Amino acid sequence: MDVKRAIEIYDSSEMVAVHLGGHSVWIENVDEANGMATVQVGTTPQNTQTVSVDQLHEGKPEREN
Template identity: 60%
Template sequence: MDTVRAKQILDSQNTYDVKLEGSSVWIENVDVENGTATVSVGNNTQTVPVEKLQEG
């Protein structure tokens, strides 16, 4: 995924299936300048490169 798509998903009112290494995650924030996203996985929050996120 790229930062533009991650930001679109974050700003959308729809729900999208986004995965990080096979686990579903919720995008909390996208840092376009640094190419990272803060995601929630269960009770854990982490910042990862958006390239690691996959849609679908």
């Protein structure tokens, strides 16, 4: 995913499926200048990670090998 799309998803009122390493995530913040996003993994608000937006995937989760 690119930064522009991550921002679009973050700003959207629609629910968009986003995945990180096969896990569903919610985008909580996008740092456009650094290409990073803070995401909530699963349903636990305390389970957050800051990752490069290119690690995020829209749509169905990718299978890990």
